[in-house]
Amino acid sequence: MDYSNLRRQAASMKKSLFDQGYLDEQFCQVEDLQDEASPNFVEEVVTLFFKDSGRLMSNIEQALEKYPRDFSRWDAYMQQLKGSCSSIGASRMKNECMSFRDSCGQGNVEGCMRSFQKVKREHAVLRQKLESYFQLLRQAGPAGAATRPVM
């Protein structure tokens, strides 16, 4: 098994996640917290994020249907989701959350609906990309974890 090649692949995958704006500097902050005492920290936090954000998104989905034009409710839910995205550095997803909140501020239902679809899409894409990334890291072995991207 060529571990150094796998590690290179993982590093390259991570770099492109940053280059394409899926992740931002906050993700590096999270990685910096991973060490021998907490060797799977990043993946654990990311897993919690997807669990938590899944729940928040389904709250929003229900609210969009059950509470039409209730922009302050919609905004409050989205604020929570945006905060979560912020915490792990999920940059593109966070931006779509912000668009949604802008639409709430404008009382723009159509805008909210469009933004929410984008939030869902970004969520799905990020989940898939990070899952691949962590899988690659696992294959690359313990030394493959937590390396800063070459920016």
Next chain:
Amino acid sequence: MAVAIETPFHVLAVDDSLPDRKLIERLLKTSSFQVTTVDSGSKALEFLGLHAHEDSPISVQADQQEAAVNLIITDYCMPGMTGYDLLKKIKESSCLRDIPVVIMSSENIPSRINRCLEEGADEFFLKPVRLSDMSKLKPHILKSRCKEQYQQEQHLQSNSESSNSSNPTNENSSNPTNENSSSTCSNSHKRKANDDEVLPHATRPKHN
């Protein structure tokens, strides 16, 4: 020469978001704090030995010394009791008001920040909280401990002065520095010195 053994300071972290709780816990542990996390303001008050709707402390057992909290860090936006509500409850409690409180929020709203600081918060962190923010915590803990030790010294000094009276109990003492309400405090927030630990100022001999 006594050797100072470092007992880590104990921080209570309050946040309803699961990933955020995990993050703040790791940030604090990495910075050598002992950490307890709870997911709501009411659970925080319970942990601190206070019912959410009263000021009177729950009776605390001796082994609850483990629960002595040196700083509280709380999210602002939480369902039910917000971080601001929690801050108010803490500052209204004679037992807890000296524990430094830090508020975290993902929203940068100056009026919110000012409101918290005016209510007695020691610091306001914008989320996401970073490792570099952790170094701001210890000064608040040390500042409150110095104040506490000064008050303890004053208390001891005035008690020793009043011990010449034949008053068997101190409960109804007219001693101006003895707050009646503080005598019922569980000391849940005071960190007691370990045997070998030398606390600053605490054992300085008094020369009459």
